[in-house]
Amino acid sequence: EAQVTQNPRYLITVTGKKLTVTCSQNMNHEYMSWYRQDPGLGLRQIYYSMNVEVTDKGDVPEGYKVSRKEKRNFPLILESPSPNQTSLYFCASSFLGLAGGNMNTQYFGPGTRLTVL
Amino acid sequence: RKEVEQDPGPFNVPEGATVAFNCTYSNSASQSFFWYRQDCRKEPKLLMSVYSSGNEDGRFTAQLNRASQYISLLIRDSKLSDSATYLCVVNVRDTGFQKLVFGTGTRLLVSP
Numbered sequence: 493e494a495q496v497t498q499n500p501r502y503l504i505t506v507t508g509k510k511l512t513v514t515c516s517q518n519m520n521h522e523y524m525s526w527y528r529q530d531p532g533l534g535l536r537q538i539y540y541s542m543n544v545e546v547t548d549k550g551d552v553p554e555g556y557k558v559s560r561k562e563k564r565n566f567p568l569i570l571e572s573p574s575p576n577q578t579s580l581y582f583c584a585s586s587f588l589g590l591a592g593g594n595m596n597t598q599y600f601g602p603g604t605r606l607t608v609l
Numbered sequence: 610r611k612e613v614e615q616d617p618g619p620f621n622v623p624e625g626a627t628v629a630f631n632c633t634y635s636n637s638a639s640q641s642f643f644w645y646r647q648d649c650r651k652e653p654k655l656l657m658s659v660y661s662s663g664n665e666d667g668r669f670t671a672q673l674n675r676a677s678q679y680i681s682l683l684i685r686d687s688k689l690s691d692s693a694t695y696l697c698v699v700n701v702r703d704t705g706f707q708k709l710v711f712g713t714g715t716r717l718l719v720s721p
Contacts, residue, residue, distance in 0.1 A: 527711075532617075532713060533713065534696070534711050534712060534713035534714060535653070535696070535711040537708065540708070550708075580650070582652055582653070597643075597655050597658075598655075598709060600652035600653050600654070601652060602651070602652050603650070603651065603652055605650075
């Protein structure tokens, strides 16, 4: 089954304790992205990756790191989490499509609800 | 001004009603437009793409007005299962790469 998986689904942690949220897709997608969703603000992009070893900042990258060592995996790392990073996080992936063409459908993981105390 | 704006709702409608949502976007160079559906606390899923000539998928009709920079979604014969948040999504070109920008969503509640 084609899917994007995230782990953990729920996490409560304390300020400053490093954590990693994993994301994996089995659709051979080049493009992967992390979003956070907060009430009234919608989905905001944190980081994205167009392929292995190619990552770039989205709109709200502060406090986050990512890596793309393999095509299927795109972990999100919070080196020193703070309460303002409490949010619902989604990983998404898609094909890149033709150069200059339209972006293809993004498939989302089930989400990770993070609470930082 | 937000890149993609939607009325947050909620829109409360009875079963069988017809309901329409609008969405405006600010970047005139945007090329692709979508409606995603998001159920409470779940991931967004593509409902339908929006084409220049307008398109229909069963009870759902999407339209695009490039001149006025807005997109609409019409749902006919609403079902209880249509209750969800509908996200307007637009692609924008950012430093040569196209990225998706999501609206904050319009919440629909269909009641018996």
